[in-house]
Amino acid sequence: MATSSTPICYINGKRKVLPPGRAETTLLQYLREIGLTGTKLGCGEGGCGACTVMLSNIENGQLQHRSVNACLCPLYSIDGMHVVTVEGIGNSRDGLHPVQERLANSHGSQCGFCTPGFVMSMYSLLRSKAGAPSEQEIQENLAGNLCRCTGYRPILDAFRVFAEVPAGAYTEESIAAHSQWKAGGNNAVGPTQPTGCPADSSGTIKLNPSKAICPSTGRPCDCGAASQSDSPTSTSGSSDDMSLKPANSHANGHAPAQTGGHASMDESCTSKACGGHSNGEAGGAAGGKKFASGGLTNGLGMDVLSDSGVKKAEGAAAVGKAQPKQQRWTSATEPIFPAELRKRVAPILHLPGPYATWHRPLTLNGLLTLREQYPEGKIVVGNTEIGIEMKYGRKTYPIFIAATHIPELNHMEVDADGLTVGAAVTLTRLMRTLKQLVADMPKHQTRTFQAMGEQMKYFAGNQIRNTASVGGNICNASPISDLNPIYMSTGSVFTVQGEGTGVRKIAAKDFFVSYRKVDMQPHEVLLNVHIPFTKQHDFVREYKQAHRRDDDIAIANAGMRVRMEMATDGEWKVAEAEMALGGVAPKTIMAPLTMDLLQGRVWNKETLHAGIASLAQDVYINSQSPGGMVEFRRAMAASFFFRFFMHVAFELDAFKPGSCNLFPKNYRSGAIAHPHKPLSTGMQYFSKVPGDRVIGQPYRHAAAHVQVTGEAHYTDDIPLPGNALRAALVYSDRPHAKLLSIDASSALEVRKDPLS
Ligand SMILES: NC(=O)C1=CN([C@@H]2O[C@H](COP(=O)(O)OP(=O)(O)OC[C@H]3O[C@@H](n4cnc5c(N)ncnc54)[C@H](O)[C@@H]3O)[C@@H](O)[C@H]2O)C=CC1
Numbered sequence: 001m002a003t004s005s006t007p008i009c010y011i012n013g014k015r016k017v018l019p020p021g022r023a024e025t026t027l028l029q030y031l032r033e034i035g036l037t038g039t040k041l042g043c044g045e046g047g048c049g050a051c052t053v054m055l056s057n058i059e060n061g062q063l064q065h066r067s068v069n070a071c072l073c074p075l076y077s078i079d080g081m082h083v084v085t086v087e088g089i090g091n092s093r094d095g096l097h098p099v100q101e102r103l104a105n106s107h108g109s110q111c112g113f114c115t116p117g118f119v120m121s122m123y124s125l126l127r128s129k130a131g132a133p134s135e136q137e138i139q140e141n142l143a144g145n146l147c148r149c150t151g152y153r154p155i156l157d158a159f160r161v162f163a164e165v166p167a168g169a170y171t172e173e174s175i176a177a178h179s180q181w182k183a184g185g186n187n188a189v190g191p192t193q194p195t196g197c198p199a200d201s202s203g204t205i206k207l208n209p210s211k212a213i214c215p216s217t218g219r220p221c222d223c224g225a226a227s228q229s230d231s232p233t234s235t236s237g238s239s240d241d242m243s244l245k246p247a248n249s250h251a252n253g254h255a256p257a258q259t260g261g262h263a264s265m266d267e268s269c270t271s272k273a274c275g276g277h278s279n280g281e282a283g284g285a286a287g288g289k290k291f292a293s294g295g296l297t298n299g300l301g302m303d304v305l306s307d308s309g310v311k312k313a314e315g316a317a318a319v320g321k322a323q324p325k326q327q328r329w330t331s332a333t334e335p336i337f338p339a340e341l342r343k344r345v346a347p348i349l350h351l352p353g354p355y356a357t358w359h360r361p362l363t364l365n366g367l368l369t370l371r372e373q374y375p376e377g378k379i380v381v382g383n384t385e386i387g388i389e390m391k392y393g394r395k396t397y398p399i400f401i402a403a404t405h406i407p408e409l410n411h412m413e414v415d416a417d418g419l420t421v422g423a424a425v426t427l428t429r430l431m432r433t434l435k436q437l438v439a440d441m442p443k444h445q446t447r448t449f450q451a452m453g454e455q456m457k458y459f460a461g462n463q464i465r466n467t468a469s470v471g472g473n474i475c476n477a478s479p480i481s482d483l484n485p486i487y488m489s490t491g492s493v494f495t496v497q498g499e500g501t502g503v504r505k506i507a508a509k510d511f512f513v514s515y516r517k518v519d520m521q522p523h524e525v526l527l528n529v530h531i532p533f534t535k536q537h538d539f540v541r542e543y544k545q546a547h548r549r550d551d552d553i554a555i556a557n558a559g560m561r562v563r564m565e566m567a568t569d570g571e572w573k574v575a576e577a578e579m580a581l582g583g584v585a586p587k588t589i590m591a592p593l594t595m596d597l598l599q600g601r602v603w604n605k606e607t608l609h610a611g612i613a614s615l616a617q618d619v620y621i622n623s624q625s626p627g628g629m630v631e632f633r634r635a636m637a638a639s640f641f642f643r644f645f646m647h648v649a650f651e652l653d654a655f656k657p658g659s660c661n662l663f664p665k666n667y668r669s670g671a672i673a674h675p676h677k678p679l680s681t682g683m684q685y686f687s688k689v690p691g692d693r694v695i696g697q698p699y700r701h702a703a704a705h706v707q708v709t710g711e712a713h714y715t716d717d718i719p720l721p722g723n724a725l726r727a728a729l730v731y732s733d734r735p736h737a738k739l740l741s742i743d744a745s746s747a748l749e750v751r752k753d754p755l756s
């Protein structure tokens with residue numbers, strides 16, 4: 001096997017040999033050093049998404065694209081990959097990418113600092129999916145991106161047009177409903193109201209030639225020419241009439257029910273694109289969208305974006321004279337995966353440096369040998385925890401051992417008992433596999449997978465899940481790990497291996513020893529986790545309470561499983577019970593008193609009350625506990641149990657009606673582990689200012705184009721001149737004292753901090 005000391009990658013289509021001796025450097029630091037300052041440093045811990053870039057590589061012979069946080073991505077981990085940054089997809093000279101154009105034209109940037117991150121998240125989603133994403137997927141995909149000034153309404157508006165239009169919009173039923181609704185004299189259109197084109201008996205839309213496909217919505221549209229003259233914005237030539245459209249107008253561009261609303265919210269499609277005018281608003285891509293040379297098509301063969309973008313910009317310039325002329329985006333600017341990387345065989349890496357050395361073995365033996373050789377070495381996979389320890393904990397690690405390329409650690413396998421997941425498998429890959437198994441296998445066998453899959457949507461953001469590994473989360477032994485409670489309550493087993501000591505299997509519930517300590521020797525590595533299938537009448541749930549639902553760490557969480565059996569007297573009794581709780585102790589704990597108590601008991605209200613009382617004994621948090629919120633955490637444990645109890649009761653009652661009728665039906669929502677979050681919607685109303693003055697008109701602001709392309713320079717982006725003097729205020733601890741001399745020796749000894 002070849003060993004290399006020259007890591008290579010491609011950045012925006014250009015080959016780069018990565019600099020030597022930089023094992024501690026992040027991809028973000030490097031990008032900014034080479035002048036790609038469009039990618040921003042926000043939080044530095046994978047929480048805000050300002051540093052999002054797309055990584056592409058060949059995995060199991062397949063080309064993969066995924067968004068990642070460059071702030072946590074070790075530079076050498078990108079060996080063999082293609083990095084696409086916001087500068088790589090479009091710029092104000094050669095033309096904006098449709099994603100950039102949409103965001104600029106929809107007023108989706110204000111200060112613009114988070115903007116490149118939003119662009120790259122959306123871009124990565126479009127590149128990584130075969131068809132068009134759903135609106136739900138688009139919103140979920142943005143959970144790892146924070147915006148603190150523009151607001152999410154225009155951002156979601158901008159991206160909603162890339163969503164697939166639900167087929168339901170075209171059913172005969174929905175069309176008939178719309179016609180009736182129109183006949184009823186309503187004067188506004190709700191977000192899901194279909195347009196009025198007739199369907200044939202097969203349910204296929206028959207297009208009335210007078211009812212064209214609306215380029216704004218990608219659907220048959222009856223707004224016709226009327227909307228052009230009816231709408232106040234159609235005469236302005238503004239590129240920005242988007243803001244007159246209510247945000248919850250859904251993909252069909254229609255306004256929600258309103259009476260006497262704004263002039264643009266009449267029944268007709270508010271889009272000026274209808275009838276031949278383009279407003280740059282791409283349609284929901286009926287049947288899926290694809291980028292095509294010259295712009296985005298709406299799946300109906302119509303070029304709805306790039307042309308319209310040009311028109312928009314020109315129109316605005318003519319009126320406000322504030323907008324730069326936009327170039328037409330062409331697919332030639334789309335960075336493609338480089339041929340060299342397709343053929344490249346990954347080498348072993350050994351990359352020494354003054355502060356740290358990077359090892360990348362390719363075999364399990366190689367990994368175990370390095371682990372034995374360097375007990376101080378740090379195994380790294382996603383670096384989403386180590387990166388934070390280094391930046392905010394000021395930890396330094398002299399040796400990194402990347403476990404990303406070990407086949408055994410990337411393997412997933414289903415056997416007769418369950419699913420085995422390699423320790424280096426990313427959370428995203430695990431989620432996909434769980435989803436597939438839930439779809440393919442009998443429901444009673446996959447209840448653990450179902451519970452895990454539902455929970456993992458709320459485990460960090462997409463960028464983190466795309467790199468963070470299953471093993472990293474386990475070995476990190478966080479007392480509020482989202483997955484450890486479920487492994488512990490479902491009989492999962494971890495396999496570890498060490499050079500000379502062979503393989504050991506440890507039950508998940510025995511693996512966590514104390515705060516951040518696991519039952520693993522320094523020379524051992526975690527190979528995999530085995531998650532058993534559930535059996536008939538097994539019920540599993542995972543609960544998490546955080547400050548916010550998306551992309552947040554838990555305050556408390558829990559994994560709960562019971563196996564129920566029906567006794568001869570017709571009552572449901574507990575055959576097995578396993579409960580694990582996080583956030584209530586320095587490690588994830590089991591609740592042994594409650595587990596014992598439940599054993600053999602009937603699932604009734606007495607058991608519920610006894611269980612809650614017993615949990616209070618299992619959970620002992622003293623008032624000095626780190627994180628505080630003692631009463632709240634205790635209450636959460638009881639609340640999780642209550643919700644689980646209800647869930648099981650409703651499931652049993654559904655299985656055999658009347659057999660466990662403990663709660664009124666309207667309590668059912670309390671049994672849902674992760675309540676469905678409807679699509680976010682919003683609305684903005686403003687008065688139209690007559691005349692052609694710029695003030696008060698909804699024009700895109702002048703910097704939008706350079707913000708969406710990363711060309712806007714912020715103070716952080718301006719390079720320090722060579723030998724620049726850095727200054728910081730030092731407070732005197734004596735008032736009115738005279739400064740007699742300065743001893744700078746300790747300052748001069750400070751090394752240039754590789755992490756700053
Ligand atoms: N930054 C963030 O927003 C979030 C971070 N996380 C953290 O991300 C981590 C997920 O994994 P990665 O990024 O891949 O972790 P990582 O590469 O940062 O490693 C985390 C820890 O696990 C150890 N480790 C990893 N794989 C191992 C193996 N096979 N055998 C022995 N030790 C191993 C590492 O040495 C390190 O101590 C979790 O620790 C989780 O707590 C999770 C969600 C959000």
Ligand SMILES: O=c1[nH]c(=O)c2nc[nH]c2[nH]1
Pocket residue numbers: 458459460473478480481482483551552553554
């Ligand atoms: O299990 C986890 N879930 C999270 O959301 C998280 N964030 C940081 N570390 C984390 N671990």
